[in-house]
Amino acid sequence: MAEQPLQFDTSALRRDVPEVARFELALLDLDGTLWRGNDVIDGASEFVERLRDAGIRPVFFTNNSSRTPESVVAALHRMGFTASVDEVCTSAQAAADAVSQRVAEPGAIVAYVGGEGLREALRTAGFDARRADGKDIRESWVESAHAAAVGLDPAATYADLALVSRVAYRVGWFALTNPDVRLPVEDGFMPGNGAIGAFVAAASSAEVVVTGKPDPLFVQYALSRYGVPAERAFIVGDNLQTDILAGNQTGIYSVFVRSGISGEPKPGDPRPDLIVDSVANLFRQKG
Numbered sequence: 001m002a003e004q005p006l007q008f009d010t011s012a013l014r015r016d017v018p019e020v021a022r023f024e025l026a027l028l029d030l031d032g033t034l035w036r037g038n039d040v041i042d043g044a045s046e047f048v049e050r051l052r053d054a055g056i057r058p059v060f061f062t063n064n065s066s067r068t069p070e071s072v073v074a075a076l077h078r079m080g081f082t083a084s085v086d087e088v089c090t091s092a093q094a095a096a097d098a099v100s101q102r103v104a105e106p107g108a109i110v111a112y113v114g115g116e117g118l119r120e121a122l123r124t125a126g127f128d129a130r131r132a133d134g135k136d137i138r139e140s141w142v143e144s145a146h147a148a149a150v151g152l153d154p155a156a157t158y159a160d161l162a163l164v165s166r167v168a169y170r171v172g173w174f175a176l177t178n179p180d181v182r183l184p185v186e187d188g189f190m191p192g193n194g195a196i197g198a199f200v201a202a203a204s205s206a207e208v209v210v211t212g213k214p215d216p217l218f219v220q221y222a223l224s225r226y227g228v229p230a231e232r233a234f235i236v237g238d239n240l241q242t243d244i245l246a247g248n249q250t251g252i253y254s255v256f257v258r259s260g261i262s263g264e265p266k267p268g269d270p271r272p273d274l275i276v277d278s279v280a281n282l283f284r285q286k287g
């Protein structure tokens, strides 16, 4: 059933020819790479199966901290992909891991703004995750919180952000699940999580620990979670400034797909190792 050996289609080669057989892990961006809006990219689900057949573990690697791994899997299934919860790696999980590295107390309180994905990741990591509610700002738990975390949260109010900022100021840092300052929408953009993080950073003067692409922490979290060295992983994505930069900064092999948001790389842009029209073209066609 497996079509061995797999080979990258190197017609757009930028770096050395990788032996596909050396890879064990593929970090896959979602929007713009496996689907675009509500439309699956042609050949994307077959691509994921080819990875599996070749013994390369697909990891669905997303900066979206609002969704839980279960809801990412549900979305993948709706789009026709095979996927399991342990194959999903979110920037919220990486944020919870970053908190774990710095806070040893079991059950410590973490004040956060963000969605269900961040709350669940913090709770799974053993923390007492409490959504910052401005009405609580003088409650005693705020003074005993050990950490603060920020994920995209359109419902967050000025008072909620004030609470998170005070905790970040006191402990000296906070986790930010991704640095994207703008989210593209049909008629323009909405401020992204990075914009909320900039607000908290300005108010608190605290260190910002970014856990989403392109920050190396996210790739390192994935490599360590799956027990794979950098030279045995590659990343695939449509965003030069997040997916490809993450590859450049960690030394893992990077594949840029033209199926999403970025135009052709220009001088000065992060440099992909390989460029293909879509994941359907990543591997040399049989025969």
Ligand SMILES: [Mg+2]
Pocket (backbone or CB within 6 Å): 029, 030, 031, 032, 033, 237, 238, 239, 260
């Ligand atoms: Mg993308």
